[in-house]
Amino acid sequence: MENNKKALVLLNMGGARRKDELKLFLTNMFNDKNIIAAPKLIRKMIAFFITTSRLNSAWKNYEEIGGFSPLNPLTEKLVDKVNENIKEYKTYQVMRYTPPFAKDVIEDMKKDGIEEVVLLPLYPQFSTTTTKSSLEDFKAYAKDSFKIKTKGTFYKNEAFNKCIIEEIKEKTNSQAGEFNLIFSAHGLPQKIVDKGDPYEKQMNKHVKILSKMLEEEGQNFKSINLAYQSKVGPMKWLDPSLDDMLENFKDENVIIYPIAFTVDNSETDFELDIEYREIAEEIGVKEFRVCKCVNDSDMFIEAIKDMIKFK
Structure with missing residues (x-):
């Protein structure tokens, strides 16, 4: 590992470990030009208005899940397991809105001799609000320090999708026909789309x-649906909303899979x-x-191996 000149960097949004870090998360997120397309001063x-008005209520939500986002410990486990199983690279994590930030990790990578x-x-x-934002952030700080390759979307990756199918099967316990499956995705304002x-x-x-x-696996749900969660503010967001979707299933069984996330966080746990x-x-x-995300599962480690192959 000491002589390894290659790095694999896992990029994600970040999660708060305490109240001041939640303030940092909200401040950084709403200052992101990919989230709010307005001049820097505006x-x-x-960002100041939203953060000050939402901080206390948002923190109450965190208190209900133990006072911290599960994303941090789960990502640390994921990084450790990837380092154990993919020896060709030294693996790091970089978060967009909370530590570890790109600028600090890049300095560590330089000290480690990464090329x-x-x-x-x-x-x-x-999405421009997630993938584009995280890639831009890393590359802005890295400048010409490394030779960089980027792996984009992986929603078509079979090994990754098998992880999702296994979790859904486990949660239904061979009773798919008694459930309505809802894939819940983080919402986006319609104007961004x-x-x-x-x-x-x-x-x-x-x-x-x-x-x-799922059909090929004999998992025949009563219905399979897509809905969007996390709407804030008065503007139009992608629909149907998860609230509205649930209205269809009075007296029925529902299973939710968080399709937009790979690591559990406040939006899955709370x-x-x-x-x-x-x-x-x-x-x-x-x-x-509610299904768990793929997190640090052995199957997801194998999927990452597959994702980072360069044909």
């Missing part, structure tokens, strides 16, 4: 791929498993199950 004012870098954004589908962001198209394609794989569970109970959904 963006800074918007070649493979960037793997941990977002299955491409209208400007050409491919996220929605890729999400639809991903659901088709997974639906076909939003899906607590907030939307309460909504489902109010609607009268009979049974509500």
Whole structure:
């Protein structure tokens, strides 16, 4: 490992470990030009307003899941396992809105003598708000320090999709026919999609791929659906919303898979498993199950091996 000149860098959004880090997360996110397309000064004012108005209520949500995002410990485990299993590279993590930040990790990589870098954004589908933002951030700080290759979307990767299918099968416990499956994706404002962001198209394609794989495995759900979570503010977001989708399943069983994420975070552990569970109970959904992300599973490590092959 000491003589390894190649690095694999796993890119993700980040997650808060305490309240001041949640403030940092929100501040950095709403200052991101890929999130809010406004002049820098306007963006800074918007970020300040949103952060100060939402911090306390957002922190209460974190307190319900133990006071920190599960994304951090899970990503550390993932990095350790990738380092153990993929010896060709030294693996690092870089987060967009909370430490470890690109600028600091890049300095560590220089000290480690890294010459070649493979960037793997941990977002299955491409969006300007996630993949593009994380890649731009890393490359801006790296400048010409390394020879960089980028792996883009991996929603078509069979090894990755097998991880998802296995988790769904485990959660249904051979009773797929009694459940309605909802793939829940993080929402996006409609205007971002209208400007050409491919996220929605890729999400639809991903659901088709997974639906076909489930059918081939004999997993015949009552229905398979796509819905979007996490809408904030008055503007139009992608629909159907998860709230509206759940209205269709009074007195029925529902299983949720968080299709936009690879590592569990506050949006899976709080939003899906607590907030939307309460909504489902109010609607009268009979049974509500939430799948885990691929996280640091052995199958996902094998999928990463497959993803970073350069044909």
